[in-house]
Amino acid sequence: MVPHTLKRLAAVSLAAALALSLAACGKGGSTSSDNTDSSGAATLKLWTHAAGAEAELAATKQIVSDFNASQDKYTVEVQAFPQDSYNQSVTAAAASNSLPCILDIDGPNVPNWAWGGYLAPLDGMDEQLSKFLPSTVGTWNGKNYSAGAFDVALAMYARKSVLEQNNIRIPTIDQPWTGEEFNAALATLKATGQWANPLDLGTGDASEWWPYAYSPMLQSFGGDLINRADYKSADGVLNGADALAWATWFHGLVEQGYMPVKSSKDAGADWLNDKSAINWNGSWGAEAAREKFGDDVLFLPPPDFGQGPKIGGGSWQWGLSAQCENPEGALEYLKFALQDKNVAAVADAVGTIPATDGAAALVPGYEAGGVNDIFRQYSKTFAEVRPQTPGYPFIATTFTKAAQDIVNGGDPQAALDQAVADINANQQSNNYFQ
């Protein structure tokens, strides 16, 4: 039998603990964006997807503290989210009217969020933004909604020694491989028996990678994700003869054993370990490649399947939310953060292409003739942004599913027709996003 006083004591302590924890929860959950801190400056919240990406996050935090130190009207606070759940966090915040003032957006999602009322246009920055690479500025309905400090380029990673040993011509930006040359090269490499699968396109990553990496190849064949004249229908571009040619080629790579159906989670690491001869990878992997292979590494342009080589464009960009209580302050910050020296700092930290020529001059390796200048050239010459329509997230998931079905051996025409039907239905059900 527990003494009566002990029971009372236990009950009171439990009640006190509960009350304390509730109070703590209440305090930590305030998200109003018009707080002022102790010195009277307005607080602006900034959300970024870069949690876990230490270099990028550190660069952003440095820019924020520089901004905070340079003036005393506004104080910016950084909150970092993991990339995989970032979009959902923003969507949830928008629904509960608690978006931050400044946030970063993945390039292809900008029209969707702008149409959804999440973003406000960047007024008064047109001149500054005109110096940015076109693929780094997010526009919709004629207005600029976002701008990014960097872009990335895709390239075929290969080793000079491997190509020379097998008598394969080394392509250049002016004379890329043709489709037939590329297939012949793969056949030669497969015949050596040195690699189970000589080509690795990174099919193990089931995310935005699929539209980003594979729709440029579709575009090189002459197809596209949607008719960009009016963004109303994908008929004829996604299921026409060119698209079918792409699908047949894509599945053919698996059928003939050139490429695995599902690569490992880190195709880049596999290439570094010589599990494949050619790897379709982004410029973010250049540093590691050079460290391992030195001068032997080549960053080759993708093949020209008819309409010229194409690579993806558009990466993470900064924007201003429509729910911000202090848009002037947020614009101040964005103008500061997108100055050349800050753009250079971020691009250097992440190992990506700086968005302005001025910034490129400041980043070692990206000046004209530098080791990374080739990526900047590819971005300028070959980059094709993903369709700038608010229906893009739907198009992306539909294309990913169709491409996966094609790689797994499904009937290509049926898969493409189904994708077209779904995309058209979605565009229509949203009244073509007028």
Add this chain to the structure above:
Amino acid sequence: MTQTSTLEPPVPESALGHRQRRSGRTHGRTAAWLVAPAVVLVVLFILIPIALTFALAFTNAKLISPQPASFIGIDNFTRLFQDPVFWKSLRNTILFAVFVVPLQAGFALVLAMLINVKVRGVNFFRTVYFLPVVTSIVVVSMLWQFMYQPDGLINSFLRTISGGAVQGTDWLGNPTTALGAILLMSIWQGVGFHMVIWLSGLQTIPGDLYEASSLDGASNWQNFRYVTWPSLRQTRTFILVTITISAFSLFAQIQVMTQGGPLDSTSTVVFQAVRAGFAQQQTGYASAISLVFFVLVLAVSLVQRYLTRDKDVQK
């Protein structure tokens, strides 16, 4: 002697009087207060979202949209029933449930009988069999995904055991084997939980029943068939219903391992709903899928309840 309507012990009324009449009502009120927080949470996080889902299923709500949702009647359902992916998802879900229920329940029963002994060290086995249950399903899915790779652990094991005769295949990349591979993994992960439930059922069987049957000269199989199995009726019903419901809501493994592929051979109804709602931003359509799923699970549960009803208690 007058019959008292309350269940209080038969204390003479003169001894307690006023205090006894009041305590019945205060018991009810105290109980209501104690249950209130849980009820609030259930209403807020379960009942209200379910009601919202049912309402949204008849609208064209979108996850991100400047326009509010508008009522569109049964358009979502017409579209759903014409969608080939939905029928494939339904087929996969039902197939999965049909196989998982007997296999997992049966395997759990075998394990429970194995550990229902008073031998030193049995607790070690109980812990080990239960460990997969407390491991996150996402972690388990990722590990098994590595094991199922063409050059992974499972294929190496098969090759070594058979001396190179059996090569094994790309378990998750082959449309015919993908669902079976996920089935095996799910059974491995969930069997510990149901083993514990069977064990509790086994331990309620009075020992003298077994003594009586061994006196009659019953064999092990006859023991099981005539003593154990009938005594486990209520445990059986409970396990049947819970495994069926959790089999229908198969989602996490699909999301991590195969994302519905290859060629829709592992797509399930819940996976399709989540994909439609979040990735494709079609909240109304996803709510329609959820509503259909709810009706399906309800129907199956009611059928199961009817089939396992207590036939003796008819009055």
